[in-house]
Amino acid sequence: MPNYPTPLPFHTPSLILLLGPSGSGKTRLSKMFTPSQVLSADDFREMCADDRGDQRVSSAAWEALETVLRARLDLGLTTVVDATHAAEDQRRFFAGLANDYGVLSYAVVLSTPTDIAHARNAARTGTTRVPTHVVDDQAAQLRTASPKAEGIDRVVLAETLPALGTALLRLAAEEVRTADLADVRQIFGAGAAELFDWDTPSRDPQFRTGVFGAGGESLRVRWMDDADPFDIRFEALVPCVVDGCPGPAWTPVRSVAALAAAHQGNPLDDSECARCNS
Numbered sequence: 001m002p003n004y005p006t007p008l009p010f011h012t013p014s015l016i017l018l019l020g021p022s023g024s025g026k027t028r029l030s031k032m033f034t035p036s037q038v039l040s041a042d043d044f045r046e047m048c049a050d051d052r053g054d055q056r057v058s059s060a061a062w063e064a065l066e067t068v069l070r071a072r073l074d075l076g077l078t079t080v081v082d083a084t085h086a087a088e089d090q091r092r093f094f095a096g097l098a099n100d101y102g103v104l105s106y107a108v109v110l111s112t113p114t115d116i117a118h119a120r121n122a123a124r125t126g127t128t129r130v131p132t133h134v135v136d137d138q139a140a141q142l143r144t145a146s147p148k149a150e151g152i153d154r155v156v157l158a159e160t161l162p163a164l165g166t167a168l169l170r171l172a173a174e175e176v177r178t179a180d181l182a183d184v185r186q187i188f189g190a191g192a193a194e195l196f197d198w199d200t201p202s203r204d205p206q207f208r209t210g211v212f213g214a215g216g217e218s219l220r221v222r223w224m225d226d227a228d229p230f231d232i233r234f235e236a237l238v239p240c241v242v243d244g245c246p247g248p249a250w251t252p253v254r255s256v257a258a259l260a261a262a263h264q265g266n267p268l269d270d271s272e273c274a275r276c277n278s
């Protein structure tokens with residue numbers, strides 16, 4: 001059994017370039033680093049164009065990426081650039097930049113079989129799927145790369161890295177920090193959990209209570225601690241169906257769609273009023 005955590009073989013600080021064609025698993029590999037350490041060309045394109053694959057904004061995206069990278073190198077922070085790096089002048093540029101800032105540069109080479117890269121690329125949708133020949137072209141270009149001759153200090157083969165173990169340990173540490181929100185995340189997803197706070201202390205001695213909120217709007221929920229774990233655990237506060245009854249009425253919620261409907265006052269499920277029992 002491997003003895004985790006096996007340390008990653010990178011000097012601190014360093015500039016790490018991932019080298020692999022579209023679909024080779026660069027973004028997966030980058031999950032072993034903290035998200036703020038990873039600068040992805042696709043992320044920057046998405047920030048510029050609401051679209052990860054929109055090549056029209058590539059130059060703006062790269063300019064923004066370089067600005068952030070320089071700021072990080074200035075602070076001596078290890079940074080990963082998640083991009084294909086098929087072009088030699090791009091690799092040389094980053095090698096020179098690392099040198100200017102006095103940090104070690106690494107090329108992490110992914111040697112994912114081309115049929116896997118093709119299959120992953122084919123499974124993508126919209127503009128993030130590139131034409132088949134592009135994957136082949138990138139792979140061919142990368143086969144002729146010689147990172148050391150281009151000024152990159154060290155070359156690491158991706159398959160020698162404890163990538164999954166490191167990523168899982170990092171995610172596990174995050175999970176411990178946010179364990180309080182585990183039930184909210186499990187039922188409604190990570191995005192909804194970012195809108196949620198538990199009441200401390202609970203507003204009801206029988207239930208754990210909390211609130212989804214953003215801006216001036218909120219939706220109050222309660223959690224049935226002792227409910228059958230396979231049954232509905234959350235209920236949301238909604239208006240009573242009887243005109244003039246101030247409630248409170250509660251409706252089961254088991255999805256974000258149910259939260260949205262409850263928030264609009266049109267619950268997907270029946271509600272039950274604690275005051276008038278309707």
Ligand SMILES: [Zn+2]
Pocket residue numbers: 240241242245246247249273274275276277278
């Ligand atoms: Zn009522």
